Amino acid sequence: MSAPGTLPRWAELGLLPVINLVAALLISGVVIMLLGESPVAAFKLMAAGSVGTQEGIGYTLYYATNFIFTGLAVAVAYHAGLFNIGAEGQAYIGGLGTALVCLWLGAWPFWAVLPLAVLAGAGFGAVWAFIPAYLQAKRGSHIVITTIMFNFIAASLMTYLLVNVLIKPGQQSPESREFSVNAWMPSATDVLARVGVGFAATPLNLAFGFALGAAVLVWLLVWRTRWGYALRVAGENPAAAVFAGIAPPRVIIGAMLLSGALAGGLGLNELMGSQHRILMDFPSGAGFVGIAVALMGRNHPAGIIVAAVLFGALYQGGSQLSFDMPKINRDMVVVIQGLVILLCGAMENVFKAPLAKLWHGCLARDPKPTGGTPAPR
Amino acid sequence: MSLCAAAFFASPVYAAAPAFAPAIVYDFGGKFDRSFNQSASEGAEKFKKETGIAFREFEISNPAQREQALTQLARRGATIIVAVGFTQASAVEKVAKQFPAVKFTIIDATVDLPNVQSVNFREQESSFLCGMAAALVSKIGKIGFVGGMDIPLIRKFALGYVEGAKFVNPKIEILQNMTGTTPAAWGDPTKGAELAKSQFGRGADVIFHAAGATGIGVMQAAKDAGRLSIGCDSNQNYLHSGGVLTSAVKAVNVAVHKTFLDAKNGSWKPGVIALGLAEDGVGYALDEHNRKLITPEIEARLNQARADIVSGKIKVSEYKAQ
Numbered sequence: 001m002s003a004p005g006t007l008p009r010w011a012e013l014g015l016l017p018v019i020n021l022v023a024a025l026l027i028s029g030v031v032i033m034l035l036g037e038s039p040v041a042a043f044k045l046m047a048a049g050s051v052g053t054q055e056g057i058g059y060t061l062y063y064a065t066n067f068i069f070t071g072l073a074v075a076v077a078y079h080a081g082l083f084n085i086g087a088e089g090q091a092y093i094g095g096l097g098t099a100l101v102c103l104w105l106g107a108w109p110f111w112a113v114l115p116l117a118v119l120a121g122a123g124f125g126a127v128w129a130f131i132p133a134y135l136q137a138k139r140g141s142h143i144v145i146t147t148i149m150f151n152f153i154a155a156s157l158m159t160y161l162l163v164n165v166l167i168k169p170g171q172q173s174p175e176s177r178e179f180s181v182n183a184w185m186p187s188a189t190d191v192l193a194r195v196g197v198g199f200a201a202t203p204l205n206l207a208f209g210f211a212l213g214a215a216v217l218v219w220l221l222v223w224r225t226r227w228g229y230a231l232r233v234a235g236e237n238p239a240a241a242v243f244a245g246i247a248p249p250r251v252i253i254g255a256m257l258l259s260g261a262l263a264g265g266l267g268l269n270e271l272m273g274s275q276h277r278i279l280m281d282f283p284s285g286a287g288f289v290g291i292a293v294a295l296m297g298r299n300h301p302a303g304i305i306v307a308a309v310l311f312g313a314l315y316q317g318g319s320q321l322s323f324d325m326p327k328i329n330r331d332m333v334v335v336i337q338g339l340v341i342l343l344c345g346a347m348e349n350v351f352k353a354p355l356a357k358l359w360h361g362c363l364a365r366d367p368k369p370t371g372g373t374p375a376p377r
Numbered sequence: 378m379s380l381c382a383a384a385f386f387a388s389p390v391y392a393a394a395p396a397f398a399p400a401i402v403y404d405f406g407g408k409f410d411r412s413f414n415q416s417a418s419e420g421a422e423k424f425k426k427e428t429g430i431a432f433r434e435f436e437i438s439n440p441a442q443r444e445q446a447l448t449q450l451a452r453r454g455a456t457i458i459v460a461v462g463f464t465q466a467s468a469v470e471k472v473a474k475q476f477p478a479v480k481f482t483i484i485d486a487t488v489d490l491p492n493v494q495s496v497n498f499r500e501q502e503s504s505f506l507c508g509m510a511a512a513l514v515s516k517i518g519k520i521g522f523v524g525g526m527d528i529p530l531i532r533k534f535a536l537g538y539v540e541g542a543k544f545v546n547p548k549i550e551i552l553q554n555m556t557g558t559t560p561a562a563w564g565d566p567t568k569g570a571e572l573a574k575s576q577f578g579r580g581a582d583v584i585f586h587a588a589g590a591t592g593i594g595v596m597q598a599a600k601d602a603g604r605l606s607i608g609c610d611s612n613q614n615y616l617h618s619g620g621v622l623t624s625a626v627k628a629v630n631v632a633v634h635k636t637f638l639d640a641k642n643g644s645w646k647p648g649v650i651a652l653g654l655a656e657d658g659v660g661y662a663l664d665e666h667n668r669k670l671i672t673p674e675i676e677a678r679l680n681q682a683r684a685d686i687v688s689g690k691i692k693v694s695e696y697k698a699q
Contacts, residue, residue: 155559170697172530315439323446323449330436
């Protein structure tokens with residue numbers, strides 16, 4: 001029987017996030033009203049724009065793909081007790097690896113390019129995460145600080161490479177030439193057409209499948225292997241881990257390598273799947289959204305997928321909203337996203353105590369109480 | 378980049394759609410960047426005021442939205458779409474192919490398609506004049522430049538500025554800094570002020586900025602230090618009257634306004650348009666705020682150089698990516 005102040009698992013994982021989300025949308029609704037627009041119409045537009053049409057769904061899942069990769073990256077590090085703020089930079093450098101393979105081996109058939117592109121993306125991302133990991137494990141430099149700094153180093157390096165090395169000669173925009181068609185990730189439209197299903201043209205592509213695969217892989221690794229157990233023990237209690245014969249430095253480095261490799265998957269979606277070239281600042285904040293996604297998804301792959309789709313819907317619905325309601329510009333959309341992060345992530349437990357009180361209150365009046373006296377905490 | 382008139386080519390004029398529906402897509406900086414995008418927005422607003430025709434607009438917040446916004450605008454019946462900024466070039470290319478009946482105008486890049494008009498500015502020419510002005514007022518022969526990000530467009534400004542300054546004083550020293558490596562570099566006045574202070578500390582007495590909203594900080598630091606700054610894109614002389622030497626003006630507003638008007642009147646043509654000093658597409662700003670700083674002698678030199686650039690007597694190099 002649950003103690004007072006706690007909720008059954010289904011309510012904690014299902015009901016509480018929904019209540020938080022509704023609260024965030026209610027506050028957003030007030031702001032939208034202050035701007036002189038109808039909140040009902042606005043949310044209808046957002047919902048229709050994000051999940052109401054094939055195109056909307058395509059864009060939503062396309063954004064979600066990025067967030068699944070970065071959300072998993074943050075979650076894996078989190079289980080090892082590390083706060084990886086560097087998914088943005090790891091994704092940026094990981095994308096460089098993917099892009100180099102696509103640019104160099106564009107003449108190869110797709111089935112040969114793909115595994116190399118995946119490996120290069122994961123490898124480059126992992127290398128970028130390795131340095132902060134090493135500094136944390138062996139030198140005690142705090143990983144939050146070093147990963148933040150590595151975001152800037154990644155940005156500097158990429159600006160240099162894009163402006164001076166990779167740029168397509170004779171153009172203004174710092175971006176590479178287009179990958180050859182062999183190196184394009186098949187779009188969802190093409191994949192579904194093969195099985196006879198028509199789907200609107202959107203940037204959604206096969207990388208979504210890779211993201212889901214990565215989520216399953218993370219679940220297996222973290223919850224079903226010795227290595228994952230060591231990871232979680234070291235994350236929960238490093239002293240106990242040492243006592244149990246686990247070396248935290250090795251765990252730290254291993255977790256960060258996996259974290260960076262996952263972030264590096266973003267390039268598969270963004271570069272191979274959508275832009276078909278490497279361009280400046282292509283992660284455009286997905287690494288940071290990944291933190292919110294991991295938080296909301298309780299660092300569990302299933303939760304992360306749900307949270308990533310929610311954020312994808314907010315991105316896509318928000319862009320439709322600012323498209324159709326000129327009064328609501330993109331900054332307002334950021335406000336709505338911010339409120340969702342605030343209430344579902346940072347203040348997730350605000351409604352927990354009242355809800356638990358209500359829950360136990362109902363139980364007390366229940367004719368057939370299940371437990372009698374509540375157990376002391 | 379090929380020059381204007383020569384590059385024009387005849388093309389079929391598409392039958393006018395039942396309703397004239399203009400649209401504009403801004404890039405990352407956003408509509409209120411007090412600089413490049415804002416200037417474009419002013420041009421569109423002016424069109425709206427004059428004709429009473431409303432326009433659709435969209436601000437980009439991630440790379441995928443460029444194509445999405447252009448596609449949606451085209452699909453929903455926009456007849457002319459202005460894409461502001463070179464970053465939209467590849468999206469315009471893709472979408473313009475899908476919607477051959479919709480007119481596209483891209484600013485600051487070239488897209489070679491029969492339904493795309495590419496408007497480019499020769500920023501190096503106005504930068505050249507600003508470099509000259511800076512060198513002419515500099516007492517110790519040391520001036521500064523603060524750019525946003527180290528990208529080809531900003532190198533183009535810097536190169537013109539350096540050439541103009543050296544044209545006046547071959548021994549002049551030019552300090553150069555870029556603000557950052559992420560798009561945040563366009564909106565960081567604090568860092569702009571720090572860079573400017575450091576350049577003033579090293580002896581520069583005039584600083585030219587090409588850094589969007591970051592430049593506001595550069596100009597504030599110049600005022601605080603009692604030195605001079607040079608504004609960019611819009612006429613920023615008024616920001617610190619008497620403390621801004623001049624501004625390198627880029628007539629994005631005029632270009633957007635003209636594009637909408639031409640499209641409405643049926644005189645819009647695809648092709649490459651290059652706007653420089655000769656076309657009044659770029660220039661240096663002279664108004665009551667900097668009248669005392671630009672002495673008649675300086676003005677005479679600048680106007681002479683302007684005429685020489687227009688006639689081709691002075692050749693200003695253009696920064697070419699690789």
